[in-house]
């Protein structure tokens with residue numbers, strides 16, 4: 543949920559996304575916030591964003607919500623989670639980054655897993671870059687490739 547990739551992360555996000563594509567088909571879907579988002583109260587904005595998010599999901603999507611209050615994973619644990627979804631023949635795993643205020647609780651309820659990258663609140667754009675890099679890292683761990691060093 544947010545703006546197109548900003549210049550300072552675009553190259554990195556596109557690089558890691560391209561690398562992930564060698565293992566799994568992957569794509570970004572950027573959902574633009576409602577037009578008058580700037581003047582909306584937090585609760586109303588999260589509700590409207592939730593409607594857009596839930597509308598973009600398919601019933602069988604496995605939704606992994608990124609949220610600093612979620613469960614932290616090591617990189618090998620993330621790799622296991624990816625493997626588990628692949629074993630379950632999941633058609634789509636969706637990693638969701640929320641809006642400026644996070645997400646409405648209807649979205650949290652829909653999530654199959656809530657993943658925290660850290661207890662720190664990170665800026666939206668940085669979350670995109672870390673997400674892309676960590677998913678790539680998970681792919682290399684699953685293939686025993688040399689990228690990840692313990």
Ligand SMILES: C[S@@+](CC[C@H](N)C(=O)[O-])C[C@H]1O[C@@H](n2cnc3c(N)ncnc32)[C@H](O)[C@@H]1O
Pocket residue numbers: 607608609610611638639640641642643644645657658659660661662663664665666669
């Ligand atoms: C600017 S943050 C939202 C701020 C804060 N979560 C709130 O509720 O007010 C935008 C999005 O980045 C993601 N995010 C930020 N920090 C994160 C972290 N440490 N772990 C996982 N996701 C994070 C979440 O998806 C969040 O909805």
